Each structure stands twice: as C-alpha cells, then as structure tokens.
Amino acid sequence: TKYSSKDIGFLGVPFAAGQSRGGVEHGPAALRDAGIVQKLGYMGFNVHDYGDLKFDHIFHDPPDIVKNPRSVGQGAYQVSEAVKDIISAGHCGLTIGGDHSLSIGTVHGHCQAEENVCLIWVDAHADINTPLTSATGNVHGMCLSFVVHELQEYIPDIVDFDWIQPCISAKDIAYIGLRDLDPGERHIIEKLGISCYTTHEIDHFGIEYVLKKSIEAVNPNMDRPMHLSYDIDSLDPAISPSTGTPVPGGLTIREGMYIAEELAQTGLLHHIDLVEVNPLIGTKRDQNLTIFTASEIIQACFGKRRRGNVDPNYKLPIPE
Amino acid sequence: TKYSSKDIGFLGVPFAAGQSRGGVEHGPAALRDAGIVQKLGYMGFNVHDYGDLKFDHIFHDPPDIVKNPRSVGQGAYQVSEAVKDIISAGHCGLTIGGDHSLSIGTVHGHCQAEENVCLIWVDAHADINTPLTSATGNVHGMCLSFVVHELQEYIPDIVDFDWIQPCISAKDIAYIGLRDLDPGERHIIEKLGISCYTTHEIDHFGIEYVLKKSIEAVNPNMDRPMHLSYDIDSLDPAISPSTGTPVPGGLTIREGMYIAEELAQTGLLHHIDLVEVNPLIGTKRDQNLTIFTASEIIQACFGKRRRGNVDPNYKLPIPE
Amino acid sequence: TKYSSKDIGFLGVPFAAGQSRGGVEHGPAALRDAGIVQKLGYMGFNVHDYGDLKFDHIFHDPPDIVKNPRSVGQGAYQVSEAVKDIISAGHCGLTIGGDHSLSIGTVHGHCQAEENVCLIWVDAHADINTPLTSATGNVHGMCLSFVVHELQEYIPDIVDFDWIQPCISAKDIAYIGLRDLDPGERHIIEKLGISCYTTHEIDHFGIEYVLKKSIEAVNPNMDRPMHLSYDIDSLDPAISPSTGTPVPGGLTIREGMYIAEELAQTGLLHHIDLVEVNPLIGTKRDQNLTIFTASEIIQACFGKRRRGNVDPNYKLPIPE
Ligand SMILES: [Mn+2]
Ligand SMILES: [Mn+2]
Ligand SMILES: [Mn+2]
Ligand SMILES: [Mn+2]
Ligand SMILES: [Mn+2]
Ligand SMILES: [Mn+2]
Numbered sequence: 003t004k005y006s007s008k009d010i011g012f013l014g015v016p017f018a019a020g021q022s023r024g025g026v027e028h029g030p031a032a033l034r035d036a037g038i039v040q041k042l043g044y045m046g047f048n049v050h051d052y053g054d055l056k057f058d059h060i061f062h063d064p065p066d067i068v069k070n071p072r073s074v075g076q077g078a079y080q081v082s083e084a085v086k087d088i089i090s091a092g093h094c095g096l097t098i099g100g101d102h103s104l105s106i107g108t109v110h111g112h113c114q115a116e117e118n119v120c121l122i123w124v125d126a127h128a129d130i131n132t133p134l135t136s137a138t139g140n141v142h143g144m145c146l147s148f149v150v151h152e153l154q155e156y157i158p159d160i161v162d163f164d165w166i167q168p169c170i171s172a173k174d175i176a177y178i179g180l181r182d183l184d185p186g187e188r189h190i191i192e193k194l195g196i197s198c199y200t201t202h203e204i205d206h207f208g209i210e211y212v213l214k215k216s217i218e219a220v221n222p223n224m225d226r227p228m229h230l231s232y233d234i235d236s237l238d239p240a241i242s243p244s245t246g247t248p249v250p251g252g253l254t255i256r257e258g259m260y261i262a263e264e265l266a267q268t269g270l271l272h273h274i275d276l277v278e279v280n281p282l283i284g285t286k287r288d289q290n291l292t293i294f295t296a297s298e299i300i301q302a303c304f305g306k307r308r309r310g311n312v313d314p315n316y317k318l319p320i321p322e
Numbered sequence: 323t324k325y326s327s328k329d330i331g332f333l334g335v336p337f338a339a340g341q342s343r344g345g346v347e348h349g350p351a352a353l354r355d356a357g358i359v360q361k362l363g364y365m366g367f368n369v370h371d372y373g374d375l376k377f378d379h380i381f382h383d384p385p386d387i388v389k390n391p392r393s394v395g396q397g398a399y400q401v402s403e404a405v406k407d408i409i410s411a412g413h414c415g416l417t418i419g420g421d422h423s424l425s426i427g428t429v430h431g432h433c434q435a436e437e438n439v440c441l442i443w444v445d446a447h448a449d450i451n452t453p454l455t456s457a458t459g460n461v462h463g464m465c466l467s468f469v470v471h472e473l474q475e476y477i478p479d480i481v482d483f484d485w486i487q488p489c490i491s492a493k494d495i496a497y498i499g500l501r502d503l504d505p506g507e508r509h510i511i512e513k514l515g516i517s518c519y520t521t522h523e524i525d526h527f528g529i530e531y532v533l534k535k536s537i538e539a540v541n542p543n544m545d546r547p548m549h550l551s552y553d554i555d556s557l558d559p560a561i562s563p564s565t566g567t568p569v570p571g572g573l574t575i576r577e578g579m580y581i582a583e584e585l586a587q588t589g590l591l592h593h594i595d596l597v598e599v600n601p602l603i604g605t606k607r608d609q610n611l612t613i614f615t616a617s618e619i620i621q622a623c624f625g626k627r628r629r630g631n632v633d634p635n636y637k638l639p640i641p642e
Numbered sequence: 643t644k645y646s647s648k649d650i651g652f653l654g655v656p657f658a659a660g661q662s663r664g665g666v667e668h669g670p671a672a673l674r675d676a677g678i679v680q681k682l683g684y685m686g687f688n689v690h691d692y693g694d695l696k697f698d699h700i701f702h703d704p705p706d707i708v709k710n711p712r713s714v715g716q717g718a719y720q721v722s723e724a725v726k727d728i729i730s731a732g733h734c735g736l737t738i739g740g741d742h743s744l745s746i747g748t749v750h751g752h753c754q755a756e757e758n759v760c761l762i763w764v765d766a767h768a769d770i771n772t773p774l775t776s777a778t779g780n781v782h783g784m785c786l787s788f789v790v791h792e793l794q795e796y797i798p799d800i801v802d803f804d805w806i807q808p809c810i811s812a813k814d815i816a817y818i819g820l821r822d823l824d825p826g827e828r829h830i831i832e833k834l835g836i837s838c839y840t841t842h843e844i845d846h847f848g849i850e851y852v853l854k855k856s857i858e859a860v861n862p863n864m865d866r867p868m869h870l871s872y873d874i875d876s877l878d879p880a881i882s883p884s885t886g887t888p889v890p891g892g893l894t895i896r897e898g899m900y901i902a903e904e905l906a907q908t909g910l911l912h913h914i915d916l917v918e919v920n921p922l923i924g925t926k927r928d929q930n931l932t933i934f935t936a937s938e939i940i941q942a943c944f945g946k947r948r949r950g951n952v953d954p955n956y957k958l959p960i961p962e
C-alpha cells in the first residue's frame with residue numbers, strides 16, 4: 003500500500019492564537035512568496051491550492067483555562083474540515099502554519115477522512131501538556147493532549163473545544179528531536195509509553211537508528227498512512243532562527259533533511275504539517291534562512307533528495 | 323556508592339592570572355547574574371554559597387619560568403583550601419572560574435578531602451605542558467603537570483608553587499574534546515598513556531562510545547568519586563564564542579550536554595569546575611550565548627535532562 | 643608503496659573563467675597571505691614554490707557550448723603541464739585555486755606523470771555535467787566529464803579543449819559530501835556506478851564508514867597514488883561562507899578535517915587541489931573564516947593532526 007500521490011492538497015493556515023508572539027500567521031504567505039507551490043510543481047506534482055484559511059476575528063475571547071479558547075477552538079475546527087476534504091479528495095495534504103495548535107485540526111481532519119493514521123511529531127517540544135499542566139496557557143504546547151484517547155479524563159471542558167473527538171492512541175505517536183519538556187509532559191510520555199527520541203538519543207544512537215525505530219514504533223508493517231507534523235523549531239536555531247520558541251541544540255539541517263527524505267521514500271506520508279515559521283522574528287537574514295530551510299524540508303518531504311533526482315527514462319544527450 | 327548529593331557547595335573563583343586576556347575574572351559574576359544559583363535551587367538542590375574568593379593583588383609578580391607565578395600559586399592555594407572544605411562538608415563542589423589554572427586548586431583540594439579521585443577533563447586543550455614545554459608561560463595551559471605524579475621530575479621549582487602535592491596519576495585522567503595540542507603535550511599523553519579522545523575520535527566513534535570508554539578508563543568499577551573539569555572552550559566557538567583561546571571544530575552543544583547528562587546519571591560526580599567563560603570577549607550576543615551555554619552545561623551536570631525531569635510521585639491533575 | 647613526500651610542489655592557479663563570479667582568482671594570494679607556505683615549512687616540508695600561473699587574457703572568447711571555452715581550455719592546459727612537471731619532479735603536488743575547472747588540468751597532468759591515479763572528489767557538487775547536460779555553461783560544474791573515459795561519446799567538440807586526453811575511469815572516482823546534483827549528473831553516477839556518498843549517507847553511516855568505503859572503492863589494495871580534489875564548498879557555509887556556490891547542510895569542519903587527516907595517514911596522497919575559495923564574497927569575518935578553514939584543511943592533508951604532532955625522538959625537558 004502506498005499513500006503518497008502525485009496530487010498535493012496545499013492549505014495555508016495563517017493562525018497565531020495558540021501562542022503569544024505576533025508574526026507566525028505570516029508563515030503561509032512567506033512560503034508562498036518563496037515559491038513553494040511552484041517548486042512542488044517543478045518536481046512533478048499537481049498542486050491543488052486550497053488557499054489560505056480565513057478566520058473570523060473573535061473580538062471577545064477572554065482566557066478560559068487556556069488562552070484564546072474560542073479563536074483556537076473555532077480555528078482548529080476549520081482546519082479539521084479543510085484537511086478532511088483534502089484527504090477525502092485523494093490528495094496528499096500539505097498544511098503550512100501558523101502555530102502548532104492548528105495540528106489539532108490537521109490530525110483530527112486526517113483521522114476523520116481515513117482510518118489507522120499514525121503520527122510522527124518532529125519538534126523541540128512535546129506539545130502534550132494538558133490545559134491543567136501547562137505553565138503558559140498557550141495551546142500550541144498542548145495540542146496533542148486534545149486528540150490522544152488516553153488523556154481525555156485529564157482534559158477539562160473548554161469553550162469551543164467540544165467538537166474534538168480523540169482519534170490517536172499513545173502507541174500511534176513517535177516523537178523526534180525533543181529537548182525541552184515540562185514535568186507533566188515527561189510524566190505523560192512515560193505513563194503512556196509514547197515513543198520518544200530526544201536529541202540526547204540522537205546523540206547516542208544517530209539519526210538513522212532513531213528514525214528507523216520511530217517508524218517501526220508506529221508503523222511496524224509499513225501499511226498505515228502517516229501524518230508528519232514538522233515544527234520548524236525542531237531544527238537548530240542556527241538554521242531556523244525565526245520561530246517563536248527556539249531551543250538551542252536542535253536537529254542539524256542534515257538531520258532534518260534526513261528525516262524528510264527517508265519518510266518520503268516510505269511512500270506512506272499522507273499529510274504533512276510545517277509549522278511555527280515566524281517571518282517577523284530576527285533579522286532579514288534570519289528570516290530568509292528560516293524560510294529557505296522550511297522550503298527545503300518541505301521539498302524533501304515530497305521526494306527531493308540530496309543524491310539528486312532523475313527520471314528513470316532520462317537519456318543522456320549525445321552530440322550531433 | 324554514590325557521591326552525588328542534594329547539597330552543592332558553590333564557589334566563585336574570579337581569577338585570571340593563569341592567562342593573558344582580561345575579563346575571565348568576571349565569569350563567576352556573569353553566571354551568578356544569569357541566575358545559576360537560583361536555577362540549581364529550583365532543581366531541588368540546597369546550594370551552599372561559599373561566595374567568590376578574594377585574591378590579594380600582588381603588586382610585584384615578575385615572570386619566573388611561568389607568568390604571574392605568585393598570583394597563580396597563592397590563588398590556587400586559596401582555591402585548594404576552599405574546595406577541601408566544601409568536599410569535607412559532604413557537599414558536591416561546583417567551582418566557577420576564572421581561568422583553568424584554578425583547577426590546580428580544585429583538583430588538589432578535592433584530593434586532600436577524599437581518596438581515589440579520578441578526573442574527566444573536557445577541553446580543547448590538554449593543559450599538561452610543563453613549565454619547560456610551554457610556549458607561552460600561561461599556567462592555564464600547564465595546570466595538570468603540577469598535580470600529576472609521573473611528571474614531577476620534569477617540573478622546576480617555582481615561587482609559591484611549593485605547596486602543591488601531586489595527587490593524580492596518569493591512569494586517573496580522561497581527556498575529551500581535545501583538538502589543539504603542543505608537541506610536548508602529545509609526547510606526555512603517549513608516554514604516560516593518558517586516556518585521550520580528541521574530536522577526531524569523536525568523529526570516528528561517536529560521543530556515546532567515547533564517553534563510555536572515558537568513564538571506563540578512569541572508573542572501571544564505578545566506585546570512585548569523579549572530578550569533572552569542564553573548560554567552556556571544549557565547545558565549538560559557534561556556541562561559546564566568549565572565551566580566551568577558542569578553537570574551531572569543537573564539541574556541539576549537544577555533545578557537550580550529552581557528556582554532562584550522562585556523567586550526572588552516574589551519581590559519581592563529586593566536584594565540577596566550569597572555567598574560561600570570559601564575559602568581556604565578543605559581542606553582547608556572543609557573551610549572552612556563552613553564558614547561556616555554560617548555564618545549561620552546569621544544570622545538565624547536576625541532572626537536568628533533555629528528556630525532561632519529573633518527580634516520580636508526580637500526579638497528573640484531573641479536572642474537578 | 644608510499645606516495646607522500648617531504649617535498650611539496652606548490653602551485654597557485656588564479657583562475658576564474660570556469661564560473662561566473664569575480665574573486666575566486668584571488669584564492670592563491672589569500673592563502674599565501676595567510677602564510678600557508680610558511681606553515682607547511684614549519685611542519686617540516688620542503689616547499690618548492692612554482693609560483694602562481696599567469697594566464698594570457700583572451701579578449702575574444704564568446705561562448706561555445708560552454709562559457710569562456712578558450713580561456714578555460716588554454717588555462718587548464720597550462721595547469722596540466724605544470725602539474726605534470728611537479729609530479730615528475732617527485733614532489734607531492736598542492737594546487738590552490740581558482741575555480742574547480744582547473745582540476746581538468748591537475749587530474750590530466752597528474753595522470754600524464756604517473757599511472758594508476760585514483761581520485762577522491764570532496765565537493766557539494768558532482769561537477770560531472772557534460773556540456774550538453776549543464777544548465778549554466780560553467781565549466782567548473784562539468785570538469786570531470788572531460789577526463790572520464792566512459793563519457794567521451796557524450797562530449798561535443800569544444801574549441802581549445804581538444805588537447806584533453808581522458809585519463810580516469812568511473813571506477814577510479816569516489817565522491818564525498820555531495821548534496822546538490824543535477825538530473826544528468828545523477829543519471830551519470832548511476833549509469834557509470836561511481837562511488838558516491840552524499841551528506842545523506844554521511845548522516846546515515848557516519849564519516850568514518852563513508853571515508854573508509856570511499857578509499858576502498860578506488861584503492862582497495864592501498865597501492866595507487868591518490869589525487870584529492872577538495873572543493874571548499876563541500877564544507878558547510880557556516881565555516882566556509884566565501885565561496886561562489888554555497889550549499890547549506892555541508893560537511894562540518896570536523897568531518898572536513900577527519901577526511902583530510904585520515905587521507906594524510908594513508909601516505910598515498912600525491913596531489914591535492916584546494917579550490918573555490920573566493921576572498922571577495924561575504925563580510926571580512928566570512929573571508930577570514932573561509933581562508934582559515936582552507937588553511938587548516940590543507941595542513942591536515944599534509945599530516946597535521948588534532949591529536950597533536952610530535953617528533954618520535956622528542957625528549958621531555960628536565961629542569962637543571
Ligand atoms: Mn510544536
Ligand atoms: Mn516546538
Ligand atoms: Mn583548559
Ligand atoms: Mn581550553
Ligand atoms: Mn567543485
Ligand atoms: Mn562545489
């Protein structure tokens with residue numbers, strides 16, 4: 003079974019209410035301006051552009067147990083519906099954020115459209131605080147808690163979050179690149195036995211082993227559609243400085259590309275999120291570098307390889 | 323046997339006479355200002371603050387065979403006495419430099435207070451020139467030669483160094499991260515058979531293997547108290563630029579944290595030196611980055627992990 | 643059999659016509675100014691300085707199927723003759739570029755002077771486009787196609803290139819560090835079965851394995867003279883920014899040094915090219931860093947080691 007496709011459903015999600023820094027809502031425009039749609043086209047894909055979602059501004063959205071609950075809850079619902087449509091149309095989904103809270107929607111929508119989805123979460127953070135363990139109230143740090151079956155008894159009612167149906171089990175999640183975890187998150191990962199390779203384990207075992215084991219953990223028979231949620235802050239700030247919550251000691255661009263290239267080769271990636279590019283943070287050089295990095299990672303997720311790509315029917319030209 | 327403790331004896335050593343660049347004497351203040359004492363407190367340690375040592379200014383200190391012999395000799399003696407007190411009090415010692423010549427004192431004092439100490443030396447440099455092989459006369463590049471038993475016949479008499487009793491054998495030392503060695507140092511390492519993994523060997527074998535072998539070399543039965551002397555210049559200048567003798571091609575911040583995290587897990591670290599942060603070198607960004615890096619390394623030496631830390635009795639909160 | 647020698651034939655090639663950016667012709671002067679000749683002298687080599695080649699300016703050199711055909715063709719011929727002389731004189735050749743098109747000459751000249759040469763090509767690029775597959779017409783991206791036997795039927799006639807005699811077989815070439823390949827290049831590498839370890843394979847297997855396999859591929863009995871062609875753009879732009887076609891995700895300075903150090907230890911390196919340093923690109927800091935990096939790589943190619951170097955007869959001085 004292969005889930006990859008020559009058809010990409012491209013969705014921009016200019017969404018920032020899951021965190022506190024302005025600018026991350028400009029991520030989709032920045033990647034569009036960098037030509038990501040055209041680049042995927044040159045690679046031979048049919049890119050079905052679903053545009054950028056438009057969110058009603060919610061004038062009165064006081065904090066509940068989380069910040070901006072109505073904005074996040076309603077926004078993630080729109081994302082979920084859009085991704086459900088994209089997957090249902092037989093496309094491979096590509097969602098550009100926006101902050102990571104939108105992945106409540108992408109994971110939810112993906113799971114609505116097909117069964118048996120597994121999840122690779124590449125991030126500096128685990129994003130699995132519950133609203134009760136979070137120290138900040140920012141939903142981008144808790145998005146997984148809302149969709150994981152085993153955590154539902156720990157989730158309080160939140161306005162406009164009631165549409166969410168948990169759809170992923172702990173055994174279906176594999177973390178790669180983590181290095182900044184809250185105590186509650188560490189507790190949850192151990193309690194639920196979630197596959198988790200932090201940068202410490204990458205130092206120890208190398209990226210090849212870590213990625214292989216991560217895939218085996220969630221997709222042992224290589225028959226499940228895979229959802230890749232790629233937070234740009236998984237990468238080292240040296241090559242992705244323009245992001246809201248950078249953490250030193252991240253993945254090298256090479257490790258980041260290795261993950262993307264190898265996952266692309268599985269033919270099982272069915273939806274990709276690329277989130278947390280904030281084009282307003284840092285110098286112009288920082289911004290261009292971060293956008294370039296994100297663009298390269300996306301292309302690698304869709305099959306661009308450092309070894310080069312060539313059509314199997316390529317004929318080497320002969321002089322006349 | 324475990325040597326780690328919930329009690330830290332914290333000592334600042336604002337000392338610069340072992341080398342030639344101004345500013346390294348401000349290392350302790352910079353790390354205090356960055357909140358290192360409080361951070362260790364939040365981690366659950368009782369931090370016993372022994373303050374910053376005060377050194378009499380020595381107005382007449384012409385070079386002997388080394389530079390600033392009286393300043394260094396008398397200063398290291400003060401350090402030795404202070405560390406002896408800290409270890410004797412049952413604390414885990416943490417000494418913040420200052421230049422690396424202070425480690426004459428920390429190693430000496432540690433060995434006065436307890437037997438069977440072994441030493442992990444993380445550095446770009448071997449710091450084992452004798453006064454007769456040094457090209458510079460800077461004691462921070464010769465500190466080990468004064469305390470290693472096997473080198474004593476090669477050490478000339480130096481004013482105010484006569485109190486030093488050699489206390490470490492070559493077999494008790496493991497080097498990690500070296501990459502800039504003088505000919506005499508290379509000769510000594512081979513002649514004495516000191517365990518030495520340079521960055522070349524880390525490239526070859528990986529940090530996991532190198533650290534494991536280094537620990538086995540000096541502590542095969544995992545029963546000896548360990549002294550970790552961590553020169554910030556072991557790390558790559560990209561993440562620790564504000565230091566007096568930077569050498570390109572250093573440890574990544576991840577390798578640096580891996581070493582610290584793993585050594586912390588042994589439960590055998592009994593004294594840690596963190597030296598050669600020079601908060602006057604480089605741009606403000608360089609300085610903040612170096613201090614941040616040093617602060618993270620220190621916390622990792624005391625148990626902070628990238629996988630997260632949580633109390634074993636943590637209870638995940640349940641909504642009311 | 644050993645091909646290394648205490649005699650180095652040093653050749654500067656201030657040549658830029660194989661590509662489109664001004665400045666790379668200043669590479670030899672920049673490395674001379676950085677003291678590379680003296681440094682090799684301090685290491686104990688007899689450096690025979692063949693000076694910098696002088697190239698007649700060709701006023702009328704309109705593009706053929708490649709850019710600047712007469713300038714490149716005639717220039718590479720001069721390089722070939724000079725390198726033939728250096729190798730024939732029994733020296734170890736060291737050619738400093740200039741752009742990589744000069745390696746048409748170094749490889750050609752080397753193969754004229756001795757039989758059985760094999761080639762290690764360290765680069766971000768494969769430089770093996772034919773004139774008909776190149777998208778740019780820049781010869782520095784096609785230099786290998788002119789000297790590889792198996793490609794001759796694909797090479798059109800080009801003015802002033804008719805002196806080139808193909809002299810290397812596909813099985814004699816090992817690529818390391820590639821990460822930006824054109825479709826035609828990918829096709830050629832697969833079709834001819836050229837040994838090729840991109841950064842992806844270095845991520846997967848580590849540099850130790852990759853280098854060992856690369857050497858085995860071209861020199862299984864360790865009896866052939868080796869030609870090392872080292873493009874500075876193989877290294878990451880973080881440590882070699884001043885180059886004309888930088889590609890993110892390059893070799894770390896440590897990997898770059900590992901390759902150089904290990905190849906030096908074989909005793910089989912008989913000619914080294916160091917190319918594509920462009921001292922006019924970037925900030926002053928970028929330029930100094932790139933030149934420093936190049937200088938360190940060159941020294942490592944001639945035996946400088948991170949573990950330190952010491953004469954086997956060194957005597958540790960004893961106090962009187
Ligand atoms: Mn995230
Ligand atoms: Mn994150
Ligand atoms: Mn040191
Ligand atoms: Mn040092
Ligand atoms: Mn090249
Ligand atoms: Mn190149």
